[in-house]
Amino acid sequence: MAKATTSIRRQLILMVATVLIVINVVALWSAHIYANRAAKESYDRLLYGSALQMAENISLLDSQFFIDLPVSAFETLALSTSDRAFYSIMNGQYQVLTGYKDLPNIPFTQLLQQSIEKEKFIPIYYEAMYHGETVRFVALGKRLLEADSVNDVFIIVGQTLDARRAAATEISQMALQFVTLFFFITLLLLLFVIWRVLQPLQAIKQAITERSPQELSPLEANVPSEIAPLLKSINFFMTQLDNTLSRLKRFTAEAAHQIRTPLAGLNSQAQNALDETDEVLRQKQLQHILESSNVLTNTVNQLLSRATLTHRYQSHPFSPVSLDHVIKETCRELVVWALEQQVEIEYLGDIQVTVNGDEFALKQMLQNIIENAIKYSPKGSVVEVELMVMDELSETSVVLQIRDQGIGVPDQDKEHIFEYFYRSPDNFASGSGIGLSIAKEVAEHHDARFHLKDNQPTGLIVEVIFPQRKGLSYES
Amino acid sequence: MKVSYVLGLCLILVSHIVFADAAQQTTYITFPSLNKQPKYQENVLAIYGAINHQAISPLFKAYQEKYPNVAIHYTESNTRHLYEQFISQPNVRPDVMLSPAMDLQFKLANDGYALAYDSPELSNVPKDSHWRNELFGFTYEPIVTALNSDILVGEALPLSREQLLNLIRSKNHLLDDKIGLFDIQQSGLGYLAWAYDGQQSRSYGRLLEAFGTHQARLYTDTSSMLNALLKGQIFIAYNLVGAYSYQWSQKYEWIKTIMPTDYTTIIMRTAFIPRDAQQPTLAKRFIDLLLSSEGQHILANHSGITPISTKVKGPYSRDELSKLPHGIFRPIPLGLELLIQTDDAKKRLIYHEWDNAMFTSPNDSSSLP
Numbered sequence: 001m002a003k004a005t006t007s008i009r010r011q012l013i014l015m016v017a018t019v020l021i022v023i024n025v026v027a028l029w030s031a032h033i034y035a036n037r038a039a040k041e042s043y044d045r046l047l048y049g050s051a052l053q054m055a056e057n058i059s060l061l062d063s064q065f066f067i068d069l070p071v072s073a074f075e076t077l078a079l080s081t082s083d084r085a086f087y088s089i090m091n092g093q094y095q096v097l098t099g100y101k102d103l104p105n106i107p108f109t110q111l112l113q114q115s116i117e118k119e120k121f122i123p124i125y126y127e128a129m130y131h132g133e134t135v136r137f138v139a140l141g142k143r144l145l146e147a148d149s150v151n152d153v154f155i156i157v158g159q160t161l162d163a164r165r166a167a168a169t170e171i172s173q174m175a176l177q178f179v180t181l182f183f184f185i186t187l188l189l190l191l192f193v194i195w196r197v198l199q200p201l202q203a204i205k206q207a208i209t210e211r212s213p214q215e216l217s218p219l220e221a222n223v224p225s226e227i228a229p230l231l232k233s234i235n236f237f238m239t240q241l242d243n244t245l246s247r248l249k250r251f252t253a254e255a256a257h258q259i260r261t262p263l264a265g266l267n268s269q270a271q272n273a274l275d276e277t278d279e280v281l282r283q284k285q286l287q288h289i290l291e292s293s294n295v296l297t298n299t300v301n302q303l304l305s306r307a308t309l310t311h312r313y314q315s316h317p318f319s320p321v322s323l324d325h326v327i328k329e330t331c332r333e334l335v336v337w338a339l340e341q342q343v344e345i346e347y348l349g350d351i352q353v354t355v356n357g358d359e360f361a362l363k364q365m366l367q368n369i370i371e372n373a374i375k376y377s378p379k380g381s382v383v384e385v386e387l388m389v390m391d392e393l394s395e396t397s398v399v400l401q402i403r404d405q406g407i408g409v410p411d412q413d414k415e416h417i418f419e420y421f422y423r424s425p426d427n428f429a430s431g432s433g434i435g436l437s438i439a440k441e442v443a444e445h446h447d448a449r450f451h452l453k454d455n456q457p458t459g460l461i462v463e464v465i466f467p468q469r470k471g472l473s474y475e476s
Numbered sequence: 477m478k479v480s481y482v483l484g485l486c487l488i489l490v491s492h493i494v495f496a497d498a499a500q501q502t503t504y505i506t507f508p509s510l511n512k513q514p515k516y517q518e519n520v521l522a523i524y525g526a527i528n529h530q531a532i533s534p535l536f537k538a539y540q541e542k543y544p545n546v547a548i549h550y551t552e553s554n555t556r557h558l559y560e561q562f563i564s565q566p567n568v569r570p571d572v573m574l575s576p577a578m579d580l581q582f583k584l585a586n587d588g589y590a591l592a593y594d595s596p597e598l599s600n601v602p603k604d605s606h607w608r609n610e611l612f613g614f615t616y617e618p619i620v621t622a623l624n625s626d627i628l629v630g631e632a633l634p635l636s637r638e639q640l641l642n643l644i645r646s647k648n649h650l651l652d653d654k655i656g657l658f659d660i661q662q663s664g665l666g667y668l669a670w671a672y673d674g675q676q677s678r679s680y681g682r683l684l685e686a687f688g689t690h691q692a693r694l695y696t697d698t699s700s701m702l703n704a705l706l707k708g709q710i711f712i713a714y715n716l717v718g719a720y721s722y723q724w725s726q727k728y729e730w731i732k733t734i735m736p737t738d739y740t741t742i743i744m745r746t747a748f749i750p751r752d753a754q755q756p757t758l759a760k761r762f763i764d765l766l767l768s769s770e771g772q773h774i775l776a777n778h779s780g781i782t783p784i785s786t787k788v789k790g791p792y793s794r795d796e797l798s799k800l801p802h803g804i805f806r807p808i809p810l811g812l813e814l815l816i817q818t819d820d821a822k823k824r825l826i827y828h829e830w831d832n833a834m835f836t837s838p839n840d841s842s843s844l845p
Contacts, residue, residue: 069821078813
C-alpha cells in the first residue's frame with residue numbers, strides 16, 4: 001500500500017498562509033515606518049511653524065531687540081496637548097534674550113556656519129535630553145537688518161515626543177487592524193477556493209466509495225481538465241481489471257470443466273473395463289484410461305506451471321539468459337517424445353543470444369510452443385525451430401520462429417487461440433488448450449511480441465520477436 | 477463616634493495656630509490630626525496655597541475626617557511669592573501646591589517639577605481642566621470688577637469694560653487714587669489676568685491709560701483690595717477673583733460685583749504634587765479628594781468657590797454662576813498657551829507699558845508708547 005504523501009490541502013493552506021503572513025508582516029512593517037515618518041514630519045512642521053511665528057515677531061528697534069512673541073506660536077505648540085515645550089531666543093553671541101536659559105546641545109557650529117554663509121537660514125532639527133525627557137528641537141536663525149548693522153537671532157523651539165508617538169501608534173494600530181482584517185478575509189476566501197478546487201477529488205473518492213466491489217463500469221463525474229486524466233486512468237484501470245476478472249472467472253469455470261470431463265470419462269472407461277469380459281477389449285479400454293489420465297495430468301501440469309509462472313513474475317527479478325542455449329536444451333528434451341510421434345525437430349540458427357529474462361519461464365514458453373507444434377504436425381513432418389537476427393526499420397531484433405507443417409490455424413481462430421482452453425473446433429489431438437496462452441504471457445512478460453503466421457504450403461508459424469532492449473545481445 | 481467627632485472639631489478650633497508674616501503676607505496655619513492617641517505617629521501634609529484659609533479649610537476638614545492621622549500644615553501666601561519660594565528653596569517644597577496663577581503653576585509643571593499622578597477622580601472633571609497627569613484645575617472662577625455703588629449717584633451700573641471707562645471718564649477726578657488694581661509685578665494672578673486682557677480686548681490700552689491717569693492703587697491680593705473697597709479707600713476694584721467678591725457683595729450690599737459683559741475671564745485654580753514631595757501618597761489622596769464629587773461639593777457649598785465639575789450642585793456651582801449676568805466666558809486655557817505669560821520679553825514689555833502708565837505724572841500720560 002503506497003503511503004499518502006503530505007495532503008495537497010494541507011500544503012496549499014500552509015503555502016497560502018505563509019505567503020499571506022509574509023505579505024502582511026511586510027505591510028505592517030512598512031506601515032510602521034510610514035507612521036513614524038508621517039508623525040515626525042507633521043509634528044516637525046508644527047515645531048517649525050511655531051519657530052517661524054516667533055521669528056516673525058522679533059525686530060530691531062534703535063539697535064535693541066524688540067521681542068513680542070505671539071500667543072499663536074504657543075497655541076501651535078499646544079496642539080500637542082500633552083507635550084512639554086521649551087523655547088529660547090538668543091542673539092548672535094548666543095546670549096539668551098528670553099525663554100529657557102539651559103537648553104541642551106544647541107547646534108552652534110551649524111548656526112554659525114549658516115550665519116557666515118549669509119544665505120537663507122534653514123531649520124536644523126535635533127533631539128536631546130532635557131529635564132529627563134527626549135525633546136525634539138528645531139533651531140532657526142533670523143537676520144535682522146537695520147541701517148548699517150546686521151544682527152542674527154536664533155530661535156530654538158523644542159517639544160517632547162508624546163503626541164508624535166501617539167500619532168505614530170495610532171496610524172500603526174489602524175494599519176494593524178486593517179491588516180488583521182485583510183489577513184482573515186483573504187485566508188477565508190483562499191480556504192474556500194482550496195476547498196472548491198479540491199472538491200472534484202472528493203467527488204471521485206465519494207463515487208468510488210459508494211460503488212459495490214463488483215461494479216467496474218467507468219466512473220461518470222464532471223471534473224476539471226486537470227483532474228480528467230486521473231479519472232481517465234482510473235477508468236482505464238477499471239476496464240483492465242474488469243477484463244482480467246472476467247478472464248479469471250472464465251478460466252476457473254473452464255478449468256473445472258476441463259478437469260471434470262476427463263475425470264467423468266475416466267470413470268466411465270474404468271467402469272466399462274470392469275464390466276468387459278473380452279480380454280482384448282479390456283486391454284484396449286485400459287489403454288484408453290491411461291491416455292485419458294495422461295491428458296488430465298498434462299492439463300493439471302499446465303495449470304500448475306501457469307500458477308508457478310504467475311508467482312515467478314512477481315517474485316523473480318530478471319537475469320541474463322542465454323536464449324540459444326535454452327532453445328537447444330528444450331529441443332533436445334522434446335526430441336525423443338517427438339520421434340515417438342514420428343515428428344522431427346530441426347534447430348536452425350547459429351547465433352548466440354542473451355536476453356534479460358527468467359530462464360524457467362522462457363523454457364516453459366519454448367516447451368509449450370514446440371509441444372504444440374509437434375502435436376499438430378502430421379506424422380513424418382518436421383518442426384523447424386529457428387533463431388535469427390532481423391533488421392526492422394532502424395531496430396535490430398532477435399526473432400524466434402517455430403514452424404510446423406500441420407493444418408495451421410484459420411485466421412478467425414488466430415485471435416482466440418490464446419484464450420484458455422480454446423481448441424480449434426477441428427482439432428482432435430489431445431491438449432489442454434492453455435499451452436499457447438501461457439507462452440504468449442511469458443513472451444509479453446519479456447516485452448517480446450508474439451505472432452501467429454501461416455506456413456507455406458500449410459502449417460503454422462509461431463514467431464516471438466525480442467526487440468532491442470537493455471540486456472539483449474547476440475553474436476553470429 | 478459623634479462625640480469624638482465633635483471633640484475633634486473643638487480641638488481643631490482651639491489649636492489653630494496662626495502666624496502671620498507681615499513682610500511677605502504669608503500665613504502659616506496648622507490643622508492638627510484628629511487622632512489624639514499620644515503614641516500614634518502623626519503624618520504631616522504640607523500644602524502651599526494662594527487660597528484664603530477660611531475658604532479651603534472645609535476641604536481640609538473633610539480630608540482629616542478620612543485620614544485622621546494626618547496633620548495639615550498650610551502656608552498661605554500670594555501667588556508670585558509662592559512661586560519664587562518654590563524655585564528658590566528646593567529643600568522645603570510642599571506636598572501640594574495650590575494656586576490660581578495658572579501660568580506660574582504651568583511653568584513649574586512644564587519644567588518637570590510636578591509628579592505625574594493618574595487620579596481615578598479625573599473622570600469627574602472636564603477633560604481640559606488638567607494638563608497631562610500633572611497639573612489639575614479644580615475651580616472655575618470668573619475675574620470680576622467690584623464697585624462701591626455710592627460712586628454711581630444715580631448712574632447705571634457699568635456692566636462692560638466700555639461702560640466702566642465711560643464711568644471713569646464721567647467721574648474723572650472723583651476717582652483719582654480711588655481705583656484698585658492688582659500689582660501685576662507682585663501678584664501672579666494679577667499679571668495673568670492683565671496679560672490675558674491684553675490678548676482679548678482692544679479696551680486694554682484705554683483701561684491702562686485711565687488707570688494711570690487716576691493713579692490707581694496697587695494691591696497684592698484680593699482680600700486687601702476688598703478691604704480697601706469696604707473702607708472707602710477705593711471705589712472701583714478691577715480684575716478681582718469672583719468668589720471673594722461675591723461673598724463680600726452678599727455681606728455688604730453697596731459692594732457690587734460685576735462680570736463684565738463684553739467677556740468674562742475664567743481662571744482655574746490648579747494643584748500639583750511636587751516631584752520631591754515628602755508625602756506623595758498623602759498628597760495624592762488630597763488631589764483625589766479635591767477632584768472627587770465630595771471635594772467639589774464642599775467647594776460649591778462651604779468654600780464659596782465655584783468648582784470645576786459641572787455635575788455638583790450648590791450655591792456656588794457652575795450652574796448658579798451661569799445664572800448671574802455675565803459676558804462670554806473665556807476660560808484661560810490650561811496648556812502651552814500659558815507659556816507666553818511667563819515669557820521674560822513679554823513680561824518686560826507689559827511691565828514697561830504698565831510702569832509708563834502708572835508712574836508718570838497725569839500730564840505726561842499722552843506720551844504713552
